[in-house]
Amino acid sequence: MEEYKIELTVNDEKISAAAKPEESLLKFLRRNGFTEVKCGCEKGECGTCTVILNKKAAKSCIVLALQANRKEVWTIKGMEKLELGRKLQESFVNHGAIQCGFCTPGMILAAKEYLDKNSVPDREGIKKAISGNLCRCTGYKKIVDAIYAVAVENQK
Amino acid sequence: MDQFKYISPKTKEETLKILKEKRVNACIVAGCTNVLPDIKIKKISPKILVDITAIQELRGIDKKKDKICIGPLTTIAELINSELILKESKILIQAAEEFADPLVRNNATIGGNLVTASPAADMAVPLLTLDAFIKIESAREKREVKLKEFFLGPGKTVLQDDEMIVGIEFEPSDINKKGYFIKLGQRKAMAIAIASVAVNLEVKQNKISQIRVAAGSVAPIPIRLTGVEKFLANKAISNKLVEKAVNRVREEVEPISDIRASEEYRRYISGTLFKRAFNKLTN
Numbered sequence: 001m002e003e004y005k006i007e008l009t010v011n012d013e014k015i016s017a018a019a020k021p022e023e024s025l026l027k028f029l030r031r032n033g034f035t036e037v038k039c040g041c042e043k044g045e046c047g048t049c050t051v052i053l054n055k056k057a058a059k060s061c062i063v064l065a066l067q068a069n070r071k072e073v074w075t076i077k078g079m080e081k082l083e084l085g086r087k088l089q090e091s092f093v094n095h096g097a098i099q100c101g102f103c104t105p106g107m108i109l110a111a112k113e114y115l116d117k118n119s120v121p122d123r124e125g126i127k128k129a130i131s132g133n134l135c136r137c138t139g140y141k142k143i144v145d146a147i148y149a150v151a152v153e154n155q156k
Numbered sequence: 157m158d159q160f161k162y163i164s165p166k167t168k169e170e171t172l173k174i175l176k177e178k179r180v181n182a183c184i185v186a187g188c189t190n191v192l193p194d195i196k197i198k199k200i201s202p203k204i205l206v207d208i209t210a211i212q213e214l215r216g217i218d219k220k221k222d223k224i225c226i227g228p229l230t231t232i233a234e235l236i237n238s239e240l241i242l243k244e245s246k247i248l249i250q251a252a253e254e255f256a257d258p259l260v261r262n263n264a265t266i267g268g269n270l271v272t273a274s275p276a277a278d279m280a281v282p283l284l285t286l287d288a289f290i291k292i293e294s295a296r297e298k299r300e301v302k303l304k305e306f307f308l309g310p311g312k313t314v315l316q317d318d319e320m321i322v323g324i325e326f327e328p329s330d331i332n333k334k335g336y337f338i339k340l341g342q343r344k345a346m347a348i349a350i351a352s353v354a355v356n357l358e359v360k361q362n363k364i365s366q367i368r369v370a371a372g373s374v375a376p377i378p379i380r381l382t383g384v385e386k387f388l389a390n391k392a393i394s395n396k397l398v399e400k401a402v403n404r405v406r407e408e409v410e411p412i413s414d415i416r417a418s419e420e421y422r423r424y425i426s427g428t429l430f431k432r433a434f435n436k437l438t439n
Contacts, residue, residue, distance in 0.1 A: 002159040002160065002161055002162075004162055020160065021159075021160035021161055021162035022192075022195050022205070024192055042193075042196060043192075043193040043196065044192075044193060044260060045346055047257070047259060050259060056233075056262040056263075057258070057259050057262060058259055058262055058263055059259050059260065061192065062187075062188055062189045062192045062193065062260070063188060063192075063263065064162075064185065064188050064192065064205070064207065066162055066164070067188070067207060067209060110259060114258075128258065128345075129258055131257045131258065131344060131345030131346070132256070132258055132260060132345055133259075
């Protein structure tokens with residue numbers, strides 16, 4: 001079996017494990033206990049597997065696990081360690097932006113990258129930032145409201 | 157059972173050597189946004205995945221002498237954020253903003269979009285109207301190919317087994333600064349184009365001194381509409397002229413019917429998209 005050992009940090013903790021060349025980062029993370037990263041379409045369409053990879057949001061089903069070698073990964077579970085992450089989680093709860101919850105990890109991580117880079121509250125910008133994440137329950141309005149509220153609070 | 161293998165070369169030379177030795181057994185990967193789904197549906201059988209993302213010299217956007225040079229590893233997100241691209245070829249940013257979604261754009265590369273050779277390739281269409289050319293290297297030789305001669309068919313390019321793209325270049329010029337791209341998809345994000353049109357135009361005293369028109373998803377490859385270009389060259393702009401050109405666009409494209417749209421609709425809408433782009437540039 002052709003496997004290669006990689007080292008990376010996930011939510012600020014070092015891990016080292018072996019991965020196959022064709023294994024996606026999504027499968028690798030789930031196999032190593034990070035099942036908070038959800039598996040949806042596995043072809044880069046739905047966005048529920050989104051993680052933050054070296055400060056950029058990425059769909060982990062279309063990233064090679066081996067490409068995460070020596071990189072920094074954040075999943076939804078790590079968000080409670082970060083101020084902006086916590087604020088987003090709380091805002092999603094307060095705005096009822098969650099129904100089945102399956103898209104929520106991806107939504108929050110895509111929003112986190114966007115708010116890290118954009119400090120002016122802008123509904124259109126938020127909509128574009130989450131345009132790669134599908135939600136089949138909420139109709140998006142409450143999700144946009146939740147992210148917008150954090151952007152407004154951040155600007156103060 | 158054969159297994160995939162993985163190599164991550166640090167230099168271009170190392171990569172070219174691997175390609176020379178392994179030929180068809182090597183598969184270059186970078187953004188992986190197409191490769192991983194293709195592996196999953198077994199469109200790609202076990203190969204050596206040659207991950208070139210560590211090669212810094214293939215990344216970035218520069219102005220060298222009289223050329224704008226884009227490294228093939230430049231991501232679509234990096235293009236959007238480039239002030240040089242905004243100044244020299246805004247049409248590329250328009251296309252990049254229509255490309256997939258922000259998360260995919262963080263990883264997908266411009267070189268990957270071209271070698272995938274989709275008839276719908278969003279970056280290929282404006283690069284065609286920028287008169288871009290592709291710098292190709294192998295361990296044997298270096299060569300340059302005009303982008304309009306790069307694509308051979310869906311998924312097929314002039315690249316040999318041992319060759320790779322090392323640069324995408326075009327001239328900084330007035331006409332390249334003035335372009336407009338329109339993509340029609342079924343929704344605003346993650347859509348594969350039903351049709352897309354790019355126009356670059358130079359007007360002098362209400363006369364078209366130079367025009368380049370390209371279209372995506374309306375032929376087996378992204379194409380330049382040279383018939384329309386010849387028809388419009390050196391003519392005075394009028395509504396009547398535009399209407400005639402729209403009909404020429406509809407005649408010149410060679411679309412097929414597929415899951416996204418019918419041949420007839422594509423033929424019709426490509427003329428309409430041309431008109432919208434042309435009017436944006438002239439009004």
